[in-house]
Amino acid sequence: MKFGLIGYGLWGPHHANALVKTPGIDLVAIAAASENSAQRARKDHPNCAVSVGYRDLLARGDVQAVVIVTQNHTHREIACAALEAGKDVLLEKPMSTTVADCDAIIAAWRKSGRMLTIGHEFRLSEQWGRIKGIVESGTLGEPMHALVSLFRFPYRQGSGGWRYAPERVGSWILEEPVHFFDQLLWYFEKWGLPDRVRSFANAKPGRGPGMLDNLTTVLRWPSGLYATVNQTLAGFEHHHVMEIVGREGSIRSWWSGAMDRTLHPTFEFKIQKKGETQASLVKIERSGELFELEDQARRVLEAFTKRQTVVSPEEGRRAVAICLAAERSAVEDREIELKL
Numbered sequence: 640m641k642f643g644l645i646g647y648g649l650w651g652p653h654h655a656n657a658l659v660k661t662p663g664i665d666l667v668a669i670a671a672a673s674e675n676s677a678q679r680a681r682k683d684h685p686n687c688a689v690s691v692g693y694r695d696l697l698a699r700g701d702v703q704a705v706v707i708v709t710q711n712h713t714h715r716e717i718a719c720a721a722l723e724a725g726k727d728v729l730l731e732k733p734m735s736t737t738v739a740d741c742d743a744i745i746a747a748w749r750k751s752g753r754m755l756t757i758g759h760e761f762r763l764s765e766q767w768g769r770i771k772g773i774v775e776s777g778t779l780g781e782p783m784h785a786l787v788s789l790f791r792f793p794y795r796q797g798s799g800g801w802r803y804a805p806e807r808v809g810s811w812i813l814e815e816p817v818h819f820f821d822q823l824l825w826y827f828e829k830w831g832l833p834d835r836v837r838s839f840a841n842a843k844p845g846r847g848p849g850m851l852d853n854l855t856t857v858l859r860w861p862s863g864l865y866a867t868v869n870q871t872l873a874g875f876e877h878h879h880v881m882e883i884v885g886r887e888g889s890i891r892s893w894w895s896g897a898m899d900r901t902l903h904p905t906f907e908f909k910i911q912k913k914g915e916t917q918a919s920l921v922k923i924e925r926s927g928e929l930f931e932l933e934d935q936a937r938r939v940l941e942a943f944t945k946r947q948t949v950v951s952p953e954e955g956r957r958a959v960a961i962c963l964a965a966e967r968s969a970v971e972d973r974e975i976e977l978k979l
């Protein structure tokens with residue numbers, strides 16, 4: 640399948656490498672916004688047609704699918720244009736910066752009859768993805784609580800400093816926590832959707848709206864299940880923990896790296912199953928964002944070929960809606976009812 644890549648900043652080149660490595664994918668075109676980034680793409684991928692702006696790429700009849708890795712506030716415009724041009728689309732998370740923009744993308748997707756999937760690649764991770772099967776199998780009993788914790792260095796600026804511009808990033812909750820909300824909803828799909836959210840947050844002096852250095856969010860399900868998402872961007876390195884506690888068993892899994900995109904992280908996965916008195920280690924071969932991108936490229940190719948979706952647009956929209964409600968809860972200092 641012939642693919643095009645739109646966006647060649649910091650994350651785009653990792654997507655390009657994953658696409659090139661995937662048997663069955665032919666990366667034929669790349670688009671960036673500036674001549675500078677376009678030149679980098681030409682040097683890294685001399686066999687690709689590289690353009691400034693995404694319109695030339697979308698006009699190519701041979702490009703069947705596109706991967707969109709541009710700033711959050713551009714997702715609506717570029718995703719709608721790609722769908723209208725008849726391309727299948729892998730759109731990076733967050734789906735968009737507002738629920739209205741997600742709805743516009745969903746309308747364009749329905750009209751187009753093309754495939755659209757959102758880049759929540761943690762679902763495809765050997766470490767984080769396997770949790771869903773364990774939870775659903777009943778090995779832990781009825782789920783009671785989940786904790787996701789991320790302690791990390793501050794976000795990167797992004798091209799033109801967009802991550803520190805509230806109107807372009809949308810909210811810092813749409814950057815990392817959006818992944819965690821997506822994971823939690825996916826793990827606990829069998830138990831329905833959460834119906835309430837409560838957050839506490841604060842930020843260093845001088846931050847704009849939505850730029851929260853510390854965030855704690857509690858999601859509550861009607862069954863009594865609840866999940867805590869805890870993130871600090873005022874830490875160092877990248878340390879990620881996931882705990883799931885059921886009535887009869889539990890999981891504790893963690894991942895640590897000097898940086899988020901390291902190829903040499905440390906990680907562990909332990910489980911204490913129903914009827915056992917001790918936890919045991921689960922073997923994980925590899926884990927990390929860069930490996931997940933490769934798994935995602937393989938999975939997306941398979942899904943587009945079979946006309947299936949990986950992460951549906953409705954699920955992408957839900958994760959955005961939770962992020963925005965979580966932010967509103969912190970700002971208004973109250974619990975918010977979720978209507979997902």
Ligand SMILES: NC(=O)c1ccc[n+]([C@@H]2O[C@H](COP(=O)([O-])OP(=O)(O)OC[C@H]3O[C@@H](n4cnc5c(N)ncnc54)[C@H](OP(=O)(O)O)[C@@H]3O)[C@@H](O)[C@H]2O)c1
Nearest residue numbers: 646647648649650670671672673676693708709731797798
């Ligand atoms: N799933 C994940 O784990 C993950 C990880 C990282 C990032 N992301 C997401 O990926 C997206 C990009 O993040 P990033 O860190 O790569 O940002 P970045 O470094 O700022 O890169 C954004 C790229 O988009 C290009 N661009 C903007 N408008 C364009 C247009 N109209 N046509 C063609 N190219 C255009 C920019 O071009 P110039 O360079 O020429 O300005 C830049 O190359 C964000 O939505 C982010 O949330 C997801």
